[in-house]
Amino acid sequence: MKHKIVIIITVLLCTFCNYCHAQSINWAGLKEEDRHLLNLNVGIDYGVIYGIGYGYHLKSKLPVVLNAEFSIPSGNKFFDDFKTKIGAHVKLLEVSNIAVSLNVNGVFRRYENTLVRLSNFGATANVIIGYYGPKWYVNGEFGFDKAIVTHFKHKDAYKSNFPEVKDGWYEPSTGGNVQCGMQVGYSFNNSDVYLKGGKTIAQDFKTSPTIPVYIQLGYNLKLK
Secondary structure, eight states: OHHHHHHHHHHHHHHHSOOOOOOOOOGGGOOTTOOEEEEEEEEESSSEEEEEEEEEEOOSSSOEEEEEEEEEEOSSSTTSSEEEEEEEEEEEEEETTEEEEEEEEEEEEEEEOSSEEEEEEEEEEEEEEEEEOSSEEEEEEEEEEEEEEEEEEEOHHHHHHOTTOOOEEEOSOOEEEEEEEEEEEEEETTEEEEEEEEEEEETTSSOOOSSOEEEEEEEEEEEO
C-alpha cells in the first residue's frame, strides 16, 4: 500500500510542477554582440505561472545560450511551490532560414500540499525546429520532462494514517511528461515578444493531466 501511495504522490509532482518551458529564442535576431538575454513570462500550465529567466550568449562557433530559469504558480503561499532550471540552448543545424536547436536542462522543483512536501531533481530536453527571420519566427517544439529522484517530507496528517512511512529520498524515477507545441514570435529593436502553446501528456502516451494544454506569453530583452 505504501509503495502505491509513493507512486501516486510522485505522479502528482510531475503533474502539478511541470511548469516553466524552455526560453524562446529568435536565432536570426540574436546578434553576435548580444550577450545577455533577460526573460519575463506568464502562462497557464496546471494553473497561472509566472517566470523569469536569464541567458548568456557564448562566443563560440556553434551558437550556444547558457540559461537559468525560475518559475512559481500563483497562490496564497509564495514560494511553497517553485521550479528552477539551468542548462544550455544550442543551435545544431541551420539551412537557409530553417534551424534545429536543442535545449537541455537540469531541474530542481518543490511541491507542497497538506500531506507531503516533495523536492525533486529531474531533467528536461526540448527539440525545436522552425523558420527564423530577422523580424519574426515560427517553430514546433517537442519536449520531455523527467522526474528522476524525489525527497519526501510527510506531514502529520499523512503520518497519522500511515505511521510507518519514512521521510527521505525515493528512486528510481516514476514519472515524466511529453509536450508538443508551437511558438510564434516577433522581434523589434533589442526585444522579442513570443507566444507558445501546446499539449502535455504522460510518458505512457495514455494519461493526460487535469489541464492537458499549456500557454505562455513571454518577452526577451537582449543586452550587449
